[in-house]
Amino acid sequence: PLITAIGLSIVLQQLVWGFYPDAKKPRSFPEFQGESFKLLDNLYLQRADAFVLVLAPLCMLALGLFVAKSRSGRAMQATAQDPDTAKLMGINTDRIIVMAFAIGAAFAAVASVAYGLDKGQINFEMGFILGLKAFTAAV
Known part of the structure; x- marks a missing residue:
């Protein structure tokens, strides 16, 4: 595959x-990388880096909550551990696999926006x- x-x-x-x-x-991306702000005496943080530092934990938290608390997340865990048993329990493993790839694509889109902000252009x-x-x- x-x-x-x-x-x-x-x-x-x-x-x-x-x-x-x-x-x-x-294509040029909105100018994010040139601007920075001072954290400590000799420590500066660019806006794009601050965006990533805020966005990454939020994405991890959202994914963690989804997997731990939702019915689909539990089905995803069951499918990952033992697809045959998950199928016997009534879980549509094909749907779960498609959902996992869709979630991965969504996070890839978020990462590409962050990458584009850092580089200043998208290609x-x-x-x-x-x-x-x-x-x-x-x-």
Whole structure:
């Protein structure tokens, strides 16, 4: 499935580039990186970094609460631990797997916004190398 996902990603990129040739051009992002504020005598924090420092714990808290407290989160835990038993208990494991990938995509979108704020521009292919590194780490 992972190799298929990478192949599908490349196919989708090529399709989008075929229909929207301007997608290859980098787009400027709102200027966030130039402004910073002083925390201590010699310690400055840029706005983009402050945004990430606030956003990351909020995302982790939201995901933790979702997994621990919601019915879908518990089903996700059960599916991760033993898919066959989860299926026997009436959990639609295919739906849970799709939901897990959707949650991952949502967090990837949040991360790409934070990454774009830090770099000052967004590019259609900017996440591909990061994705390959993540794939390498996972395998």
